[in-house]
Each structure stands twice: as structure tokens, then as C-alpha cells.
Amino acid sequence: MLYSEPTIEQTGMPLARVRQVFLALLLVLACVVLFSQFKIQMPRQWSGNSVQIVALDEQYYRVNQAQMAWLESFTSEHFSAGEMRSKERVEQQIDAQLDSLFARVNERLPLFADWYYSLSGEYSRMAMAVLSTGKLVEGDFVARKASEVLFPEPVWQDGLARLENDNNALVLAQQAQTRAAWLSEVQSLLSTQQVPAPIAGLEDTQQGAKPKPLDALLLQLDELDALSSLRNRVAVSSLGAAGLAGPALWRAVAARNALASARVVAAGSAAAGALLCAPGGPLAVACAAGAGVVTWLATDWLLLQLDEAWNREELLSHMAEALEDLRAGLQAELVTAYEARIAAIQSASQAAISQTFSPRTSL
Amino acid sequence: MTIYQILKKMLGLVALTAALWLVYLYGRLLSSPALILVWITTSALLGLGLWQRAKTRRRVWLAAYLRSESSAFRLLRGGFLMAVVQVAVASVMALYLLLTILRLETYPQWLALLGAALVLPVVAALISRLLQAQVVPVFREELSLRLALNLLAGALLLYLVWLAFGGQYPDFRDASLEQAVWYAVSNEQSRSPFLQTLLEMAAVFDGLQAWLAQRLLPTPGTSVWQAAGWCVVLAREALFVWSYLLLCSGALALPQLFTASAPTGKSEDLHALL
Numbered sequence: 355m356l357y358s359e360p361t362i363e364q365t366g367m368p369l370a371r372v373r374q375v376f377l378a379l380l381l382v383l384a385c386v387v388l389f390s391q392f393k394i395q396m397p398r399q400w401s402g403n404s405v406q407i408v409a410l411d412e413q414y415y416r417v418n419q420a421q422m423a424w425l426e427s428f429t430s431e432h433f434s435a436g437e438m439r440s441k442e443r444v445e446q447q448i449d450a451q452l453d454s455l456f457a458r459v460n461e462r463l464p465l466f467a468d469w470y471y472s473l474s475g476e477y478s479r480m481a482m483a484v485l486s487t488g489k490l491v492e493g494d495f496v497a498r499k500a501s502e503v504l505f506p507e508p509v510w511q512d513g514l515a516r517l518e519n520d521n522n523a524l525v526l527a528q529q530a531q532t533r534a535a536w537l538s539e540v541q542s543l544l545s546t547q548q549v550p551a552p553i554a555g556l557e558d559t560q561q562g563a564k565p566k567p568l569d570a571l572l573l574q575l576d577e578l579d580a581l582s583s584l585r586n587r588v589a590v591s592s593l594g595a596a597g598l599a600g601p602a603l604w605r606a607v608a609a610r611n612a613l614a615s616a617r618v619v620a621a622g623s624a625a626a627g628a629l630l631c632a633p634g635g636p637l638a639v640a641c642a643a644g645a646g647v648v649t650w651l652a653t654d655w656l657l658l659q660l661d662e663a664w665n666r667e668e669l670l671s672h673m674a675e676a677l678e679d680l681r682a683g684l685q686a687e688l689v690t691a692y693e694a695r696i697a698a699i700q701s702a703s704q705a706a707i708s709q710t711f712s713p714r715t716s717l
Numbered sequence: 718m719t720i721y722q723i724l725k726k727m728l729g730l731v732a733l734t735a736a737l738w739l740v741y742l743y744g745r746l747l748s749s750p751a752l753i754l755v756w757i758t759t760s761a762l763l764g765l766g767l768w769q770r771a772k773t774r775r776r777v778w779l780a781a782y783l784r785s786e787s788s789a790f791r792l793l794r795g796g797f798l799m800a801v802v803q804v805a806v807a808s809v810m811a812l813y814l815l816l817t818i819l820r821l822e823t824y825p826q827w828l829a830l831l832g833a834a835l836v837l838p839v840v841a842a843l844i845s846r847l848l849q850a851q852v853v854p855v856f857r858e859e860l861s862l863r864l865a866l867n868l869l870a871g872a873l874l875l876y877l878v879w880l881a882f883g884g885q886y887p888d889f890r891d892a893s894l895e896q897a898v899w900y901a902v903s904n905e906q907s908r909s910p911f912l913q914t915l916l917e918m919a920a921v922f923d924g925l926q927a928w929l930a931q932r933l934l935p936t937p938g939t940s941v942w943q944a945a946g947w948c949v950v951l952a953r954e955a956l957f958v959w960s961y962l963l964l965c966s967g968a969l970a971l972p973q974l975f976t977a978s979a980p981t982g983k984s985e986d987l988h989a990l991l
Contacts (some may be wrong), residue, residue, distance in 0.1 A: 370721055377724040381835075384731050388738065388831055392824040400745045416903070548895040549903070556887050564850045716830075 375393055395515050407549065410568040414551050415544040426711035429536065430704060432576075436532030437700040443528060444521055444692045448685055451520065455513040456681045459504050463673050466503040470669065471662035475499075497601035504603065504677075521692060526579050529699065533575055540568075542599050574706040602683075666692060723840050724851045730834035733762075733968045737818055737961075738827060744819045749909040754899055763814070764800075764807030765974075766967030771795065771803055781804065807963075814960035816919050817953075819912075823884070829876050829920055830961060837965055841865035841975070851864050862969065866962045873958045874951070881950055889928045897928035 406422055408415050417425060474679040482495035740755055747755070775795045783790045821827065845861035852860055889897040901924030905916040930946055 370719075374721050374724060377721065377728055381724060381728050381731060384728070384735065385831065385835070388731070388735055392738070392827045392831075395742055397742050397744070398746050400766070400906045402908055404906075405903075550893065550899045553887070553889070553892040553896050553900055556900060651721070 408568050410540060414549050415547045416549045417547060428618050432536050433532060433707065434700065436528065437696050440528035440694050441693055444524055445689055447521055447524055448688050451517045452685050454679055456677060459510055459677060460674065462504050463670050466500060467666050467670055469499065469503060470667060471658050473651065473658065476654065476658060478617050494601060494604065497604035500604045529579060531574055568710065571706055571710040573702055578702050603680050695700060721857055723842050726838035727835050730837060730965050733965065734831050734834045740815065741818050745907045745911060749911045752909050752912055756815060759811040759815060760808045762967035763811045763960065763964045764804050765970050766963040767801065767807050769970045771799055810960040813956055814964065816915055817957045820919060821954065825880055826877065829873055833873055833966060840868060861914055862966060866966060870958050870962050874955055877954045878951060880977060881919040881954065886927050889931045894928050898924040900924060910913055
């Protein structure tokens with residue numbers, strides 16, 4: 355026993371000591387590595403189901419990426435559909451209002467025909483034609499008269515102003531309705547995902563809590579309203595001025611070649627009237643002049659009556675057709691102007707939607 | 718206990734702490750099956766620690782009250798039922814431990830855990846040497862480990878509570894309870910829906926605790942509610958510390974499963990404790 359124990363110690367101790375040193379070194383190494391890494395390494399965060407907080411009408415909702423993509427697509431489609439509805443409604447309203455406006459113009463066609471087939475109308479046309487030849491007046495007198503009779507300022511301008519106001523109001527109402535419907539629908543769909551408002555001052559430390567401001571989108575879309583009214587006013591004011599509508603109508607009527615002149619024989623009739631006073635002596639000149647004028651007027655009146663009897667209906671018919679053309683042209687111009695405006699709104703609203711949902715504006 | 722054995726135990730516990738730290742780093746990226754595997758492993762180790770303690774306690778009790786040849790001795794020595802109870806407790810404690818680890822925020826906490834892992838075998842060895850003259854050899858290791866665990870648990874608890882006392886918390890003074898809870902919950906993200914739910918539940922509790930502390934207990938005083946609030950903090954930290962140390966205890970007991978036999982429980986081995 356006494357001999358063997360030192361032998362065991364001699365062979366065992368160095369090996370145990372080596373093991374101890376090795377273990378101690380390993381332990382120190384492990385501790386140093388862990389100690390240095392504890393400070394540096396941070397827990398890895400899972401970002402696979404990242405969420406975003408959206409703010410809408412002072413409410414906050416938590417949506418994930420898929421829901422956000424759906425929300426963008428839904429918003430875009432909703433506003434496109436709203437703008438399509440807006441176009442249809444505006445077209446319908448323009449149609450109805452032009453019907454009403456042109457019905458009143460139609461009612462005034464006989465007044466124009468009465469003036470046209472009156473002696474005063476005849477002679478004022480002739481006088482204006484002479485003055486026009488002498489460059490003393492400019493423009494087409496009949497056209498101006500047509501404007502004055504058919505498109506009187508209060509009726510025509512007020513009607514157009516009402517049309518403009520009503521359609522602007524309709525566009526605004528449609529936009530407001532589209533926004534309200536969108537807000538209501540989105541709030542309803544996201545109601546189960548409503549979350550409390552982020553705590554002031556802690557937004558930066560809360561994941562996904564920097565709210566995506568969908569309210570800002572609504573504000574941007576609200577601002578389009580002002581733009582809409584302004585542009586519509588410009589479009590309408592350049593279109594249906596009374597001074598342009600009358601000549602346009604008269605040109606259309608003239609183009610139909612409706613006015614056959616039956617009154618060139620009136621001068622010959624006046625000469626025949628003057629022959630009646632040939633035996634009258636010194637008063638013959640005055641008599642001849644009076645008789646000539648009376649005969650002239652009577653003949654002219656007679657011829658006008660004949661002309662009216664033969665051509666009045668045709669004139670009225672052509673004027674009604676021209677009026678219809680004018681209405682169609684005006685309607686097309688108005689619809690085009692409003693469609694352009696609605697398209698501009700649509701383009702601006704789609705840009706605003708795209709910008710709002712752009713990844714750059716998300717976290 | 719030789720220095721070599723102490724070093725081995727220290728290395729084993731450092732490896733265990735490192736493994737827990739990896740769970741802390743990558744736990745939120747793990748899938749549910751991987752997390753369940755981690756949970757089962759942790760529960761098994763923690764259960765082993767609990768099992769050792771329960772088994773020893775039972776054997777001491779049996780030796781104190783029953784004859785070794787009685788049928789009740791054999792019936793009550795601890796078997797399946799005891800294992801089921803310990804596994805259930807271990808599962809809950811492991812879950813709590815993992816959740817707390819995943820939600821640790823500052824590195825001083827990790828330093829404390831690493832320090833405890835290094836110190837535990839040394840303290841246990843020192844106590845074992847101190848108790849050499851007083852305690853029967855068969856239970857000396859077990860007793861010294863238990864005393865070392867208690868000592869370290871107290872120290873760790875004090876340190877963690879002190880860290881909690883001086884920690885930085887979000888300012889909920891102007892926030893509603895709903896906002897505070899949501900703030901806490903919204904910061905929890907995980908690949909596994911199972912873990913996500915658990916993290917959110919833990920965050921709800923944290924948010925509630927922080928809000929109550931700031932809104933209802935704004936100034937130090939003698940309020941019962943304030944005392945209760947600190948008791949909750951203390952209890953949570955204690956549960957965490959105890960779970961971690963039991964896990965260490967289970968890890969230390971692991972080699973014994975394959976090498977040494979446990980105390981027999983016969984009265985001749987235990988008469989010194991009676």
C-alpha cells in the first residue's frame with residue numbers, strides 16, 4: 355500500500371492537472387465570449403407578420419401587410435367607381451338641365467319668327483345690311499337679334515349659371531359621398547382591428563405604431579374639391595355665352611338655306627303706286643311719294659305675309675333643328691369639360707392613394 | 718468534490734446559460750415545433766431537479782415514519798404519480814422561465830445568470846466541505862446543493878429586484894390602461910403563433926403592472942397597494958430565479974442518472990437524519 359500510492363499520484367496527478375487547466379481555460383474562454391457577446395447581441399425580431407397602424411377619423415387600426423395591400427386596392431377601386439358614378443350623374447343632370455333650358459329657348463322661337471316676318475324686322479334688316487355694306491356696323495344683325503330674342507340674358511345666363519352651380523355641387527356631393535362611403539366601409543371592415551391610440555412620445559419605441567395617416571388621404575381628397583369648382587367655372591364660362599349662342603344658331607339656320615327671298619318685287623310695286631298720282635299737278639310729286647310709300651309698304655307687307663305663310667313653319671322647323679344641334683354641341687362640350695375635370699380628379703386622387711400606400715410612407 | 722469536478726459542473730452550467738441565451742436571441746424566429754422541443758428539453762431538465770428534491774424529501778420522510786420492510790414503504794417511495802406531478806410543475810416553471818428569458822431586456826440580467834452558473838458549484842462545494850463533519854455522507858451533496866441554491870436564489874433575487882427598481886420603463890402617466898396594455902402587447906412579435914400568444918399574455922401583465930405602478934402608486938409611501946405591487950414584482954422575480962436555479966440543479970443531476978446510484982433510502986443510510 356505504501357509503495358503503490360506514490361506511484362498512482364505520480365501518474366495520475368499531472369493528467370488531472372492538465373485536465374483541470376484545460377477545463378479552466380475552456381471555462382474562461384466561454385465566459386469571455388459570453389460576456390463580450392451579451393452586450394453586443396440583441397434578440398432577433400420576427401418581421402414576417404409585420405403590422406402597421408393606420409389612423410382614420412381619429413381611430414387607429416392594426417393591419418398586416420396583406421390587409422394593407424387589400425386596403426390600397428379597395429381604396430383605388432372605390433374611388434374609381436365613385437368617379438365613374440359621378441360622371442354618369444353629371445351627364446344625366448346636364449341632359450336634364452339643358453332640356454329645361456332649351457325648352458325655354460324653343461318657346462321663344464315664334465317671337466323671333468314674328469319679328470322676322472314683321473315690317474320693322476324687314477326694314478331693320480335692310481337698313482343694317484346697307485350700313486354693313488358701308489362698314490358702319492359690324493357683324494350679323496339677324497344673328498344679334500336672334501341672340502337677343504332667343505337667348506335673353508336673364509334666361510340663358512341664369513340657366514347656364516345654375517347648370518354650372520348645380521353640376522359643381524353635384525361633383526362635390528358625389529366626391530363627399532364617395533369619401534363618406536369609403537370611410538364608413540373601411541371603418542366597418544376594420545372594426546375588429548381597432549386599437550388604442552399610440553401613447554404620445556412613445557410612438558418611436560412601439561413597433562408599427564407610427565400611424566400611417568389615412569386621414570391625410572381624406573384631407574388630400576378634400577382639397578381636390580376646390581380645384582374641381584375652379585376648373586369647372588372656367589370650362590362653362592367659355593362655352594355658352596349668349597353672344598355666341600345666337601350667331602351660332604343663326605349660322606346653322608342660314609346654312610340650311612331656309613330663307614327664300616320673295617320680296618324683290620317690292621320696288622316694282624312702289625313704282626306702280628307712283629303712277630297713280632301722275633295727273634295730280636304740283637302736288638303730284640308729294641302724292642307720288644306718299645302713294646309710292648304706301649304702295650311699297652302695302653306690297654311689302656303683303657309679300658311678307660305670303661313669305662310668312664309659305665316659309666314660317668320651315669323657318670321654325672330649321673331653327674328648332676339648329677337649336678337641337680346647338681344643344682347637342684353644348685351638351686357635348688359641357689360633358690367633355692366635366693369629364694375632363696372628373697378625370698383630373700380621378701388622376702389626382704389615384705396619385706394621392708398611391709402615395710399614401712407607398713412603401714416609402716410606411717415603416 | 719475535486720476541483721476537476723467543480724470545473725466540469727461550472728462548464729456544464731455555463732453551457733446551459735449559453736443555450737438559454739441562444740434561445741433568448743433566436744427564440745422569436747423559431748417555429749412552434751422547435752419551440753416545443755426547447756420547452757420539453759427545459760421541462761425535462763427542470764423536472765429532473767424537482768424530481769431529485771422530491772425523491773430525497775420522500776425518502777427522508779419514509780425513513781422517519783415507516784419500517785423499511787413495510788408494504789407502505791414500497792408503495793409511497795415515489796413513482797409514476799410523483800413523476801407526473803413533478804413533470805406538470807416543471808412544465809409550467811419551464812414555460813415561465815423561457816417566457817421570461819425571451820423578454821429579458823438588459824444584459825446585466827444575463828451577467829447575473831452567468832455569475833450564478835459559475836458560483837453555484839463552488840458554493841455547493843464549499844458548503845459541502847463545511848458540512849463534512851455534521852451531515853451524513855449520503856445526503857451531504859444534496860443538502861449542500863440545496864443550501865447553495867437557497868443562498869444564490871436570495872442573492873439573485875435581491876440583485877434582480879434592484880435592477881427592476883432602477884430600470885427604465887415607458888412613461889404611462891398620461892396613458893389609459895388600454896393604451897399601456899396595447900403598447901406592451903404591440904411590441905411582441907414571434908414566428909410561432911403559440912409563442913406569440915404567450916408573449917402577448919405576458920406583455921398584458923407587464924403593461925398592467927407598469928400602468929398600475931405609475932398611475933395608482935406614483936409616489937413611494939406606505940400604501941398597501943404599493944406593497945402589494947412590489948410583492949408581485951418580487952414573486953415574479955423569485956419564480957424566475959427559482960426556475961433557473963432548479964434548471965441548473967437538474968443539469969447538475971443529469972450525469973448522476975448515468976453514473977452514480979441515488980441514495981437507497983434504507984434506514985441504515987438515513988439513521989443520522991432521523
